[in-house]
Amino acid sequence: MPAPRNSDPQSGLRLERDSVGTDAVVLPAVHAVEMAALDTQTGTPDADTALMLRFQAGEEACFDALVERYRRPLQGFVYRMLRDQGASEELLQEAFLRVYLHRDRYRPHAAFRTWMYRIAYRLALNHVRDHRKERAHDSLDEPESAVGALLADRRLNPEQQLLVAADAALRRQRIRAAIAALPERQRTAVLLHRYQGLDYEEIGAILRLSPSATKSLLFRAYESLRRELKDLL
Amino acid sequence: MKPPVDHGNDDMDRLFAVLEEWQPQLQTDPGFAAALRRRITQLSAPRPVGRIWRWQTWTLAGATAAAALAMVVYWSQPKPVETPVVTVAVVQDLQMWNRNADLIENLDFLQPPAAHRSVEEQN
Numbered sequence: 049m050p051a052p053r054n055s056d057p058q059s060g061l062r063l064e065r066d067s068v069g070t071d072a073v074v075l076p077a078v079h080a081v082e083m084a085a086l087d088t089q090t091g092t093p094d095a096d097t098a099l100m101l102r103f104q105a106g107e108e109a110c111f112d113a114l115v116e117r118y119r120r121p122l123q124g125f126v127y128r129m130l131r132d133q134g135a136s137e138e139l140l141q142e143a144f145l146r147v148y149l150h151r152d153r154y155r156p157h158a159a160f161r162t163w164m165y166r167i168a169y170r171l172a173l174n175h176v177r178d179h180r181k182e183r184a185h186d187s188l189d190e191p192e193s194a195v196g197a198l199l200a201d202r203r204l205n206p207e208q209q210l211l212v213a214a215d216a217a218l219r220r221q222r223i224r225a226a227i228a229a230l231p232e233r234q235r236t237a238v239l240l241h242r243y244q245g246l247d248y249e250e251i252g253a254i255l256r257l258s259p260s261a262t263k264s265l266l267f268r269a270y271e272s273l274r275r276e277l278k279d280l281l
Numbered sequence: 282m283k284p285p286v287d288h289g290n291d292d293m294d295r296l297f298a299v300l301e302e303w304q305p306q307l308q309t310d311p312g313f314a315a316a317l318r319r320r321i322t323q324l325s326a327p328r329p330v331g332r333i334w335r336w337q338t339w340t341l342a343g344a345t346a347a348a349a350l351a352m353v354v355y356w357s358q359p360k361p362v363e364t365p366v367v368t369v370a371v372v373q374d375l376q377m378w379n380r381n382a383d384l385i386e387n388l389d390f391l392q393p394p395a396a397h398r399s400v401e402e403q404n
Contacts, residue, residue, distance in 0.1 A: 112314070115314060115317065116314075119309070119313065120307075120309065123307050123309070124305070124307065127305055127307055128303075128305070133307060133308070136307075137310055137313070140313075141313070141316065141317055141320065144317055145317065145320055145321065145324070148321050149324065216302070219299075219302055220302055220303050223299060223300060223302060223303045224303060227300075227303075238300075242297065242300050242301075243300075243303075270293060270296060273296060273300070274292055274293070274296050277296065277299055280299050281292060281295040281296060281299060
């Protein structure tokens with residue numbers, strides 16, 4: 049049972065220290081109801097948390113709103129983890145399904161975004177471990193619109209367009225391969241930081257690391273990538 | 282959305298620019314939400330009790346009851362009084378005597394064997 053340390057009488061928020069020694073903002077039940085009345089159209093993590101609390105309270109429409117809001121960013125994250133579009137779609141369904149079925153387990157001391165990414169991360173990790181042998185080689189046939197954009201560039205003749213497109217595809221393959229070669233945690237941290245825009249605290253919460261350990265992890269990952277992709281810089 | 286670059290390293294800035302080149306354009310399945318709803322409905326619906334489940338339940342219950350009855354019958358039966366077999370030395374001696382009656386009757390430790398006896402007689 050965490051001991052109350054600090055509280056704000058206006059907002060009703062309490063700062064508590066949990067069993068692992070990290071501070072967490074705890075929303076009392078009354079505050080959760082108040083939050084549910086907030087405008088949730090802003091798309092911020094707090095608004096998503098409010099949506100989740102409303103869903104917990106029984107508003108099914110809030111779940112649909114969360115799916116709509118998180119589907120694309122999560123799809124990008126899961127796809128970069130798996131590099132398989134079909135599998136990433138299936139895994140995304142599974143992640144949302146778990147949110148629906150385990151909604152009672154959600155506690156608002158963690159932002160909904162962190163919780164959601166944590167679920168997707170765990171599922172993706174299991175999938176990667178289960179299909180390790182199948183992913184021995186990386187493919188070039190990745191869905192990219194950049195190729196289409198280059199081919200539509202009227203300043204280049206068709207031959208030049210093809211050369212530029214092939215060069216871009218090779219660069220992307222190098223980037224993908226360099227990221228894929230990182231250790232699992234470093235890879236996930238880079239994907240969450242660089243492509244999903246999560247901050248150190250959020251990444252740390254997903255990977256179960258302190259913010260300083262997360263910074264160190266990211267620094268090592270970027271150093272490795274800088275060495276690996278030196279000729280592209 | 283992207284976090285600010287906080288290290289001021291030119292190499293890192295260039296690295297981040299290179300990493301941005303990997304932007305897969307993923308197709309979004311228009312039936313995603315409907316498929317998700319379908320799965321949720323399937324999982325949320327109460328599962329009907331199937332015939333197989335009922336059959337298994339009754340079989341298990343019957344087997345358990347039969348086992349319990351067998352145990353009760355087994356433990357409630359009076360145990361037979363065991364009569365210990367006493368093998369007394371005298372009885373054993375008598376049995377041996379009967380089996381080897383002829384041999385014992387003709388045996389004479391004081392009488393020397395026939396061969397020895399003939400040699401002694403010659404001397």
